Amino acid sequence: MGLRFDSPVPDSAIAECTRVRRERTGAGSEVSELSLGSTGLSRCGKRSSLDAFPNYEDLWARLCADYRDLREVLVSRGIPEPAAGEYELTYVNPVTAEEQWRQSRGRHRWPWGPLPYEPASGYLPDPDAVRSDLGFAMHDENGRPVGQLCVMLHQLRGECSEPLTALTIAARGVAGGVPVEKTKPCFDLAFEWVVRAFAAFYPSFAAGH
16 A cells, blocks of 8 residues: 655655654564555555455555654654655455456456467466456545556576466546545545456455355
8 A cells, every 4th residue: 555745755754754663663563564666655565364465544644644753753844745646456366266257257367378389388487477457446435546556476496396476456546636545535546446356356355244
């Protein structure tokens, strides 16, 4: 979960905010899960298990707390607060070989068809990484376009024999220069579209929601 500011924040203010946070919380995971820079901030959450994603409302609350820390520094220095320019909500999910949604469905074959070249020719070996992307226009309840939903499937070949595959679902949009703490409706809509994507790709998820 992250925001890009509509104007940059001085690096000195970022450094002071980072120092204050480290003094208060230490150098543990709470700090490492925050990414704060002159152009924006983001907050990541770790899964407690393969079936438990970070709670969306908890992530939002932490993002707001992160911004309040930055705002205190800006106010103390007489620096104007930035507004929200863009927002993004991303979930990354490992894909197991048993998940049947990877199978071809009718004419919409995804993620991978045959390679466009023959590795046996000797010119190129098997690829070390494969990526497939799908893009969807997000719209609000009135049908107005508000952003883009990207569904990305990545396959990497590591040291193990089986390739490692991850499904990334990212909802992005323009916040329109509203105050950072008033971007909750933007993230709510992004979360709705992320849930839609999970329901589309994971029938068991759809059945439980």
